[in-house]
Amino acid sequence: MSQLVKLIIDGQDYEAEQDSLLIQLLIDKEIKVPYFCYHESLGADGNCRMCMVGIEGQKRPQIACDTLIKEGMIVNTKTDTIKQVHTDILELELINHPVDCPTCDQAGECSLQDFYMEYGLHSSKITIEEKVKHNKAIDLGSNVMLDQERCVLCARCTRFTDKITGTHELGIVGRGDEAKVTTMPNRPLSNPYAMNVVDLCPVGALTSKDFRFSQRVWLLESADGVCHGCAKNCSIIIDHNKLKYKDDTIYRFRPRRNDAINGFFICDTGRLSYRELQENRQETPLLDGVKISEDKAIEKAKELILLYKRNTSIIIDANLYTQEIEAIVAFAQEIGADVYAPLDIYRDEAFGDDMLRSSMRAANAQTIINMDINTQKPKKVGLILNFNHPEKFESAATINFLTHTRAETALTLPIATFTESSGSLTNEDGITQFSKKVIHKNIPVPTLIESLKRVSQ
Amino acid sequence: MSFKFTEDNLLEIERLKKRYPAPQALCLPSLWMAQYQEGYISLEAIDAISQVTTIPAMEIYRVATFYTMFHLEKSDKIEVDVCKTLSCKLCGSDEILKHLESKSDIKINHVECLGSCGTAPVMQINDKNYENLTNTKVDAILKEL
């Protein structure tokens, strides 16, 4: 731990670690200073020159991202001089920027737009013909689109592929006002974390092909969630909304900062997993491929359970919430069934890496292990109750509790996905998170616990 | 198509490696070698240089686009670099440029000060400076090439 020192910012007292970065303190304390290039995960680069502040004793304004905090420092962020500097540099930033926010995908979450609104800059004084022309729609690869004209060359995206993934696909080439972000010819952006650059980009230069123009961001609601893509359990933000006459729909997953788990980022597989989550949902009960009423399905299930008493195995998907797993185990005891959660199917060595992705592609496998549940395959039995486990096992009869449709002919009961129910899960490092119900369907599918209750009554 | 440094260049690379504290310093020297070898800098050459220097290919690509003397495309025309900066302009580089523009099979590059301001106007062809230019002198030089 380094020493705490006192400093004054805009007349207020603050305390901070000596030699820590001034800009970080300003951000943490929500003292507004415009900035583009600094990002906590990437460090300072000092290229945008926007984060200028006044430091007493220094003749000239200094960039806060290259200023280390010292005892007794007096910092001004709101003086007229400093405001003028911010306005001036912002204006330069806008010279070659199209400023067509109404058609920009980033509108609503663009730092440039926020800043120039705040500083009252509206029209840029360079005529459109004189602006440096660049390519407006470049497919960089990995679902990332680049509009070079909107880019402010903050180098966040390129520093991401240099420092974070070490894959070096992106770079700023050329020089002066001809400088631009690009990939090398025929070497597209391709790494499992590529789409994070979209979140890092402070303006609308990098957009996700997946999300581009599908929704205006200010129409979205955001909720906290946990990715179920692997045993890492990255913290995410679920952006969704329920338009008139439509169902509650997820439009994207974004990383939610969690220093204990995923830091600032998530992988692209996790990010895009919201799509499959909403496709091919099991919405109604089935018997031998034919839709049946819920009452009938419950009745049929009860019959089977009774019929195969002491000859039943229960299979648990290792993605279920801990509360769900516990309820299933309790139920198994009640009916005297064996419980299995075969984990082999989730193992994917090719998926795992040393950044975030785990080769255990099941969100709550750790709980299965912690609860000492048998991870072997079940022996052949009379009845199998499969709680959304991806594998099919041989048995005389089967009852499936499924979130998504399968080519199954057995008795099937629909259950809610993890975004439609609440619960907790523990990741491979033993960190437990709680995840709340986010999606409220027009016609809700019962949660696993609800279904289980009805079956066991 | 693949790129390979010539034996001589490989020897030169090994010699240079001993003269610098880190292999990354060989970036510009190897870019020059590649350009002399092939007439331009190909993507394959960039990969080879990446190997030599341990610098990622993208970074080499960025470097190659930063310096005006590196060419990423092949040109079969004679490259004529004409200085257009102040001293040359004051001494009539505009006229030389106009004169050159009437010629075919040369590629004219308007370049910044060549460090020959005292002998302006100047142009450079194949690393050689031609100074105190006049239109007749330009004709004679081009004829000789």
Added chain:
Amino acid sequence: MRECQIVSRKFHIENACTLRVAKEHGAYNSLVKLKEYDPQHITQIIKESMLRGKGGGGAPAGMKWELMPLDDKKPNFLVVNCDESEPGTFKDRQIISKDPHLLIEGIILTCYAIKAKAAYIYIRGEYKEYQEILQNAIDEAYSAGLLKECDITIHRGAGAYICGEKSALLESMEGKRGHPRLKPKQKEPEWFFGNATLVNNVETIATVPFIVKNGADAYRAYGTEKSPGTLLFAMSGHINRPGVYEAEFGTNMLEYINHYGGGIKNGKKLKALIPGGVSCGVLTAKECEGLTLDYEALRSAGSSLGTGGMIVMDEDTNMLEALKNILEFYHEESCGQCTPCREGSGWSDKIVGRILEGNGTKEDLDKLFELADIMNGKTICVFAPSISTVLVSFISKFRDEFEAVVS
């Protein structure tokens, strides 16, 4: 006018670029002093001589040398700056092509003083012809056993003015783009792959042998009190005998121009002069009267001495065109790393272009002053502040020419 030949002594001797001829004229004589002096002593002499860096900034060389750690923990390096890309400057090239052994001698002395085992000469890519002469001289020096204590390697640039800036130069040598580094907060050496490094201009290093051989006082006998010694001043543009002529600091500018340069071409009158490369503010003919060539005098005239490469403009020069030409240079050469410069260099060029085409307005002129203000003191390196200096000096000193064409 006193003839000075501290650096240019062998310039007019035929084949002085060869070791044989150079030695006949005293090359490497100063090396005997290495037996007598320890490294700190050499630095001390340089400090006492008050030698100022000749690459444009005029920083006291001795103070920079003193920043080099001498504890042998890590290797030290010397980098000689021969990027010479400041328009109007062509002096270093005279040294490397006419008396390369003088530079090598200076490098040997400097490496000894800062305990460097290797020196690099970063040469601009366009100087291939002179690089070859220099390389021959280095090869000769190796053969003659002169370079046993330090290696000299030429490192060739490839066309980027900004690589003359010392930290950009080192980035370039490290195999990166020539982006100037963020400035350190306290005085420290430069760094080459994390090793302490001294960067000096070619002429600075070429001055070292004279000082070591003849002592600090001998150097201070030339020049003024604050700007001691000499510089390879140069002239180009509308001048009868353009070229490089060594003179002591404090020399009267117009006398220099008339004496060495033979006055303005075609008997015309002087209109304006840029004293030391385009980064220095332009001076009117009137301001040049009585002006002396030293750091202090030019500073008080609101300009700077820079590299001493004067660009002379006669009475018929269109100042708008001249300004446009310089702005094109900056627009082309900005490294593009930081916003005010990347955008400001291009924008100011475009606005002046607009004015030149007759489409400018009064507001455009105000805008240029505003831009000059934004580019001043807010960027990573002093490239952008130079643009400010140029803009402000041209427009304020030749305001009527600009106002005549705007609506």
